[in-house]
Amino acid sequence: MSPSRAARRPAVLRGIAADWRRFGTAPYRPYLGLALSQAAVASLAGGALTVPLLLTLGASPAVTTLLGLVPFVGPVAQLAVPGLLRWTGGRLRFVTVAAAAIGETRGLGLALVVVLVATGRFSSTEAIVAVGVLTGLAGVFTGAVNANLQAWYHATLPEPERRFVAPRVVGITLGLGAVLLLPVAVAVEAVERQTGPIVYAPGFALAGLAGLAECLALLRLPRPGRVRVPRVASAAVAEPAALRRLLLVATLAAVGWGMGPYLSIYSMSVLGLSGGFAIATSAVFSLTSIVVSTLVAALLRDRSASRLLRVSYFCRGAGMVAGAAALPATAWAAPLVLAIAALMAAGEATGQLATNERIFRLAAGPGALVYQGRYVASNAAGSAAGQVAAVATMALGPAGYGSFAVLFVVSGLLRFVAAARLDVTPTWRSAPDPAVVGAASAVADRVAAG
Numbered sequence: 001m002s003p004s005r006a007a008r009r010p011a012v013l014r015g016i017a018a019d020w021r022r023f024g025t026a027p028y029r030p031y032l033g034l035a036l037s038q039a040a041v042a043s044l045a046g047g048a049l050t051v052p053l054l055l056t057l058g059a060s061p062a063v064t065t066l067l068g069l070v071p072f073v074g075p076v077a078q079l080a081v082p083g084l085l086r087w088t089g090g091r092l093r094f095v096t097v098a099a100a101a102i103g104e105t106r107g108l109g110l111a112l113v114v115v116l117v118a119t120g121r122f123s124s125t126e127a128i129v130a131v132g133v134l135t136g137l138a139g140v141f142t143g144a145v146n147a148n149l150q151a152w153y154h155a156t157l158p159e160p161e162r163r164f165v166a167p168r169v170v171g172i173t174l175g176l177g178a179v180l181l182l183p184v185a186v187a188v189e190a191v192e193r194q195t196g197p198i199v200y201a202p203g204f205a206l207a208g209l210a211g212l213a214e215c216l217a218l219l220r221l222p223r224p225g226r227v228r229v230p231r232v233a234s235a236a237v238a239e240p241a242a243l244r245r246l247l248l249v250a251t252l253a254a255v256g257w258g259m260g261p262y263l264s265i266y267s268m269s270v271l272g273l274s275g276g277f278a279i280a281t282s283a284v285f286s287l288t289s290i291v292v293s294t295l296v297a298a299l300l301r302d303r304s305a306s307r308l309l310r311v312s313y314f315c316r317g318a319g320m321v322a323g324a325a326a327l328p329a330t331a332w333a334a335p336l337v338l339a340i341a342a343l344m345a346a347g348e349a350t351g352q353l354a355t356n357e358r359i360f361r362l363a364a365g366p367g368a369l370v371y372q373g374r375y376v377a378s379n380a381a382g383s384a385a386g387q388v389a390a391v392a393t394m395a396l397g398p399a400g401y402g403s404f405a406v407l408f409v410v411s412g413l414l415r416f417v418a419a420a421r422l423d424v425t426p427t428w429r430s431a432p433d434p435a436v437v438g439a440a441s442a443v444a445d446r447v448a449a450g
Helices: 002-021 026-044 047-056 059-066 070-087 092-103 106-118 124-156 159-176 177-220 240-259 261-271 277-301 303-322 333-362 367-396 401-421 435-450
Strands: none
Touching: 002 026, 002 159, 002 261, 026 047, 026 070, 026 159, 026 177, 047 059, 047 106, 047 124, 047 177, 047 261, 047 277, 047 401, 059 124, 059 277, 059 367, 070 367, 092 124, 106 124, 106 367, 124 159, 124 333, 124 367, 159 303, 159 333, 177 261, 177 277, 177 435, 240 303, 240 367, 240 401, 261 277, 261 333, 277 333, 303 333
16 A cells, blocks of 8 residues: 555545534434434334244245335335326425325334234234235335435535435434344344244334434425426436436346345244344344445545446345355354345445435436436336245245255346446546536525525
8 A cells, every 4th residue: 555545544534534523513413313213213113123023923934035025016106206296296395204104103013013913912924914014015105205305305405415415314324223233133132032022012113213203304304395396307317328227237236136035034044043143134234334334425425426336236246145155054154144244234335325326416406306216116126026036936946045045146146247237437536517516506496496
């Protein structure tokens, strides 16, 4: 390493620390509150707890994977969001808060299901169906919240501020779950055998309360005004051909994601590890996410989003291929699963931040909402298609480890293909596109004017 590069490293770290201190100041506290509440909902009412719960209730790996795809079918409804906004006169704030009130409070419903099972009022089969319904319903509305928030930032923040705020909200949401999941993992490991599924109820209830806090945080954000969504996206998009290619590659990668086995299902059903270990794996994933997203959020201010996205595909491909080496009845299987979780988290955090940033660098004005919705919908459709293939492989393919090994390898190879097919910028440096910045500023001015 050259002396100049070594000397720059402390300055970079100081800059990252200064940015996070700035994010905690008064102007950004509504965004910080939103990120904290979303992190609690995502970690405590997401797959980190619902997957071990389903397996504890007696669902098979194939059924658990099938139910796991339900939340990813819901966001296909994003295709209807532009029409809904036109129908409501562009009331983005109303649509987003209403969606959050339904989808982000799902933890309360999940807690009720667990209590009904524990008191004998629900059978295990009824509980499995109820969890599937609740997570599917949440997928529709949570997908709307996430896509609309990107448009909200686009309408209310100047481009430099959007580049500062949006990655940090996503980064905290991705990563802070480790703080919550680790104590849950310890509790489940310690008492699940004595208490049964009821041990999951406090986590779900906390997630429900966090969902209510998220609704309040949304109400504290600057009002986006009336957001007018064009009927034809190309009228407001700088490079539609580049965006279409990006969506195609992202959909291919999503199919690979869908075919990749859940590490929690693999660790419990094939390796014979506990529900506590499965939750700890999710905690490692979250902890790695927040570290990586902190670095990536800083890099995205002046680095190529497309090149970072390619790196994320390679990370996720390598993690999936390595999963086939986590053989049952070996001493290295559990540590390898944790290492894979960390590598996958690095790829997922980088990929989510880079994809959102790439879309908003290519799109200008309200057309960004159209393409964000299309990305969410196509990503959900690709993930669902991959998971259907995964379920079929588990049901019809070789038993146990054999099916999972096939899925690990195929999932990884699809990520490598996506990385090779992705268009990237010529260099790592990336300045904001003046045309995009100008269009975004014009939109913000029109919104502020009424």
